[in-house]
Amino acid sequence: MGVSAETSVADAIADELAAAGIDRVFGLPGGEVLHLMDALRRRGITFVLCRHEANAGLMAAVYGKLQGTVGVVLTTLGPGAANLMLPLANSLLDREPLLAISASIPTSWPSLHTHQRLPLLEAYRPVVKYAGAMDRCIARRAIRDAVDACRLEPQGPAFLTLSAEEATRPSAEGIRAGSGAVPAGIEAESAAVAQDIEGRLASAERPLVLLGLGFQTANTARLRVWVDRWNLPVAVTPKAKGLVDETKANFVGVVGGMSVDDLMVEALQQADLLIGLGFDPVEVDKRWHASLPICWVLESPLATGILPPGDVHICDHASLLSDLAARPAPRTWSDPFAAIRRQRREIAEGSIDTGAGNGDAIAPTEIVRRLSQVMSPSTIVTTDAGSHKYLFGQFWPSREPGTFFMSNGLSGMGYGLPAAIGAKLARPDAPVLAALGDGGFSMNSQELETARRVGAGDIIVVVLADQSYSLIRHGQRSRNLPNYGVDFTPIDTVRTAEACGFRAARARTGKELAELVEAAADRGEGLVVEVPVDPDAYRGLV
Numbered sequence: 001m002g003v004s005a006e007t008s009v010a011d012a013i014a015d016e017l018a019a020a021g022i023d024r025v026f027g028l029p030g031g032e033v034l035h036l037m038d039a040l041r042r043r044g045i046t047f048v049l050c051r052h053e054a055n056a057g058l059m060a061a062v063y064g065k066l067q068g069t070v071g072v073v074l075t076t077l078g079p080g081a082a083n084l085m086l087p088l089a090n091s092l093l094d095r096e097p098l099l100a101i102s103a104s105i106p107t108s109w110p111s112l113h114t115h116q117r118l119p120l121l122e123a124y125r126p127v128v129k130y131a132g133a134m135d136r137c138i139a140r141r142a143i144r145d146a147v148d149a150c151r152l153e154p155q156g157p158a159f160l161t162l163s164a165e166e167a168t169r170p171s172a173e174g175i176r177a178g179s180g181a182v183p184a185g186i187e188a189e190s191a192a193v194a195q196d197i198e199g200r201l202a203s204a205e206r207p208l209v210l211l212g213l214g215f216q217t218a219n220t221a222r223l224r225v226w227v228d229r230w231n232l233p234v235a236v237t238p239k240a241k242g243l244v245d246e247t248k249a250n251f252v253g254v255v256g257g258m259s260v261d262d263l264m265v266e267a268l269q270q271a272d273l274l275i276g277l278g279f280d281p282v283e284v285d286k287r288w289h290a291s292l293p294i295c296w297v298l299e300s301p302l303a304t305g306i307l308p309p310g311d312v313h314i315c316d317h318a319s320l321l322s323d324l325a326a327r328p329a330p331r332t333w334s335d336p337f338a339a340i341r342r343q344r345r346e347i348a349e350g351s352i353d354t355g356a357g358n359g360d361a362i363a364p365t366e367i368v369r370r371l372s373q374v375m376s377p378s379t380i381v382t383t384d385a386g387s388h389k390y391l392f393g394q395f396w397p398s399r400e401p402g403t404f405f406m407s408n409g410l411s412g413m414g415y416g417l418p419a420a421i422g423a424k425l426a427r428p429d430a431p432v433l434a435a436l437g438d439g440g441f442s443m444n445s446q447e448l449e450t451a452r453r454v455g456a457g458d459i460i461v462v463v464l465a466d467q468s469y470s471l472i473r474h475g476q477r478s479r480n481l482p483n484y485g486v487d488f489t490p491i492d493t494v495r496t497a498e499a500c501g502f503r504a505a506r507a508r509t510g511k512e513l514a515e516l517v518e519a520a521a522d523r524g525e526g527l528v529v530e531v532p533v534d535p536d537a538y539r540g541l542v
């Protein structure tokens with residue numbers, strides 16, 4: 001390997017990113033990253049200009065996940081870099097592959113130069129899997145190592161810095177060799193695990209397969225063959241939505257803090273065997289996973305790098321599932337969770353009164369029902385944090401993997417809109433629907449302008465407007481505290497969206513909502529729809 005004296009560090013970084021399959025970098029620039037941006041441009045990597053670095057990071061992570069690569073966000077030093085905490089933390093706890101690159105103060109500058117100087121590496125090291133400063137001796141390798149760290153399960157974030165001074169220096173590193181493939185996961189005797197699972201199922205009367213964030217979508221087909229052949233009941237965590245077809249009879253529900261969680265916990269408690277395939281409690285806000293008898297079947301550690309204590313198998317899911325599917329079912333089960341499934345369905349259909357009062361607003365469950373009736377099953381749905389996330393997380397009938405995105409390990413507000421933009425860029429042909437609260441929407445609605453400008457202007461955004469941080473309002477009520485500091489006055493969603501160049505409307509009925517959204521989806525047009533919701537209508541659902 002020879003040293004390429006002609007190549008600048010910025011060009012070397014651009015080469016490495018391109019070799020890792022990166023074709024877009026999201027961000028918001030400062031003067032210190034202009035050379036790197038230019039190197040990316042010359043290397044054919046598009047810079048997606050955003051309105052806030054946090055949003056850029058969230059977009060990038062979803063884009064990278066759907067592309068099967070790594071999302072990359074680029075920021076300036078100081079304030080721009082400081083805005084990265086949210087997407088890095090989200091990427092860690094939601095297991096999304098995100099490489100953040102920020103500018104930094106050159107090491108040659110005097111220590112008295114304190115303007116915009118922050119201990120960035122020290123600040124971010126605790127929340128990333130890999131952190132380091134790039135220079136002419138270590139930029140290529142840092143990118144390779146960071147990309148590998150992001151992609152290795154559990155996927156997550158990396159953070160690298162580069163000073164403007166180093167960016168323009170000649171690289172002192174050799175040219176890359178090799179493919180940079182993802183390091184192989186932990187191999188194990190899947191046959192022995194299959195044998196064990198078969199034996200446990202033979203004596204279980206109410207088994208439940210519990211799918212989580214650590215289950216790889218590449219194994220979906222094998223999984224479906226196994227659970228269908230053996231007729232096994234399945235529950236998923238919110239970020240595992242779509243691994244099984246949620247409209248099918250063996251689907252029990254979404255566990256891990258969504259709507260009707262008490263009912264879901266009841267199902268978990270009724271089960272006499274829980275098979276946690278890729279199950280990661282990073283999504284669970286309660287503690288049942290610590291006491292219920294879960295047989296953990298994992299391919300990698302949990303989001304924070306630890307293994308659960310106790311009954312754990314680490315094995316290759318692909319060979320395990322092929323093995324299981326080739327065996328005959330050790331016994332039959334006749335719908336052990338029928339009563340739970342019925343109750344969940346009746347709440348979704350609105351035939352069980354959840355005790356909510358409503359006025360003129362549209363019932364939350366009707367919103368989900370109407371939208372799911374008019375949107376195609378291939379629609380990618382994103383949500384923000386809040387009551388509406390609980391609702392969509394539980395009741396949106398996902399059919400395919402990679403079609404539902406929410407922040408659930410971190411549960412950060414402001415995720416839904418950037419995630420929708422990232423998803424649209426990665427899957428231009430798929431309809432994309434963002435379901436947001438009016439609180440979350442007001443955190444970054446300006447990214448609607450970004451969406452139009454960068455080629456994601458055909459997303460459909462539904463804003464559930466209740467003039468309240470309603471999830472917190474419910475928390476206040478359930479603690480018998482007075483209503484205080486959780487409600488706000490409306491910002492006109494329609495005018496906000498129109499100001500960003502989007503077509504927008506207000507739906508007064510469920511039927512009107514369905515008609516508006518269906519027409520936009522049919523024409524492949526973008527739309528923002530405000531839907532009135534009574535914050536108290538979520539009672540019984542959150």
Ligand SMILES: Cc1ncc(C[n+]2csc(CCOP(=O)(O)OP(=O)(O)O)c2C)c(N)n1
Binds near residue numbers: 384385387436441466
């Ligand atoms: C960045 C961030 N700040 C605060 C919270 C706490 N929080 C969780 S849900 C929520 C309310 C969200 O309100 P809105 O977006 O209107 O949705 P709704 O609950 O009304 O459906 C808040 C404040 C959070 N999760 N993330």
